[in-house]
Amino acid sequence: MDLSNVCWSARIPPLGAGIPRLARLDAVQDAWRRRFGPGAPLTVIADRSLRHQIGRAERPRFDALLGSGAMTLAPTADPELLRLARDRQWYVVSGDQFLDLRRDHPWIAGAADRFLGWDLRGGRLVLRPSGIREVPEQQISRAVEAKSLKWPHRIDVRDPAHLRVLRSHWRCSGPRCLRALLWPDHLLDWPTLTAQGAVLCPACNSALTEAGPRGAVRSLVVSDAASGTELVRFPLCQDTPVLLGRGRLAHGINLEAPELRQSPAIGRVSRRHLMLNLTAAPGGPRITAVDLGSGNGTVVERGEPGAVPRALEPGGEVVLGDRDALRLGDAVTVRVSGRRWFADEDLALPVLAQTDGAQPTRLVT
Ligand SMILES: [Zn+2]
Structure with a gap:
């Protein structure tokens, strides 16, 4: 029980x-x-x-x-x-x-x-x-997402005040903070909240300053392609391109960062492998990915049944749908998480998977 x-x-x-x-x-x-x-x-x-x-x-x-x-x-x-x-x-x-x-x-x-x-x-x-x-997998992904924000970031997506934190960019001015150095405009990952509601840098614990609205956001998940083990989740914000690769990357996610789960597969990812961007489009924001001439290549796997994986040519751009995945160097997989609770239309969150009266799990379709 x-x-x-x-x-x-x-x-x-x-x-x-x-x-x-x-x-x-x-x-x-x-x-x-x-x-x-x-x-x-x-x-x-x-x-x-x-x-x-x-x-x-x-x-x-x-x-x-x-x-x-x-x-x-x-x-x-x-x-x-x-x-x-x-x-x-x-x-x-x-x-x-x-x-x-x-x-x-x-x-x-x-x-x-x-x-x-x-x-x-x-x-x-x-x-x-x-x-x-x-x-469905997307629904599981949303649930994992809510959990991963709660721990370690202490962000509760059911709390309107916390959602406001998620909808803003945050800048770290920590004097010795590596992330502040790499990402001077605003952090590329989520802040951490204290029990009193203070917004802190997840790397150096300095108090952060608000740096404008995030705009549209999608959450991306990087996993080990063979085992499916999740390595990292990070937000992709509108008009803020993010580089995916290994090593210290300005405006990039370092898959070799010591705080991430490590996988031997990461060695097959190029230092500058993929550029991801979220841009406005007539049907709603869309994610584009560009292979930056990676050594071991990027393969596009469409979510439709029967779709054949195809290699992305170096410099080639592809639009990443909600059910699609990208394989980097046949080693790690990048896909969109199910979460969408940042767009303006999501301000009133419907209760999708209410478990019981007192503690509804609020999820957005
Ligand atoms: Zn910091």
Whole structure:
């Protein structure tokens, strides 16, 4: 059982949104025993942050549950929960769709009957399949995106104040900051927020100054072509070309930067391999890519079924669609992430994958 998810559910007695209630554990435990028998073992895992989120009055019980071993804590419960469910063939009690973990746990879509949510029927809580379904890759990408902004950048895309931070350019004036040196006009990656809302440089922690609106933004993902492991995500802003390659690049993303996940494949990427740009176009902003005469070449893979990959000639430009990918040196893949929550029309974010009353996952199609 994902205790944090249960405690936040406004549909479990005691009903009502607001703060998470530890008392909701009782109704779910009761429903579990009615479904699987009074002696059926139930492992309860909670996010470490839950203790600070529940009301003061429920903390003694929280501590008692922890002390007695009836509950375990994890930095975030989901990965631990899914690991146990996968390795031991257990049921999962949670209203979550686990979108951001689908890549690590591809078995989820085929095990929908083992994921249990809840309904209130005639005043009694019953467990029922939570409705796990297969989801398109773009939707998974958006969920991973929201997660990756939250950690390490502490940006919550559900928070309008945080969205405003994402919609601006930010300049670092840190005296010894390498990124400030490479990117003097504005940073090419996301800033980091403090709990108090201060906007800091992700490299040197200096306070940043706002440097105008970003305009349209798309998020790009670079992965290892063989394993699919993500190496880096970065924003591509309108009329701000970004160079992709290896080594310290002015206005560029260095795939060899020590803070990135390293892959031996990166050696096949040229120092100045690809120029990416986002420009205004009649049908909406579009991404163009130019191979800068790379040693090992760039291959365009169109997203349409049956499309044949073709090499991009040196200096040649290609428009990158939402479902297309570029292979650099047959080593790394570049594609557009699903996210689009920066354009003006996205200011009112629809709730696409609402998991439960209290904590909707706001995503934009
Ligand atoms: Zn800096």
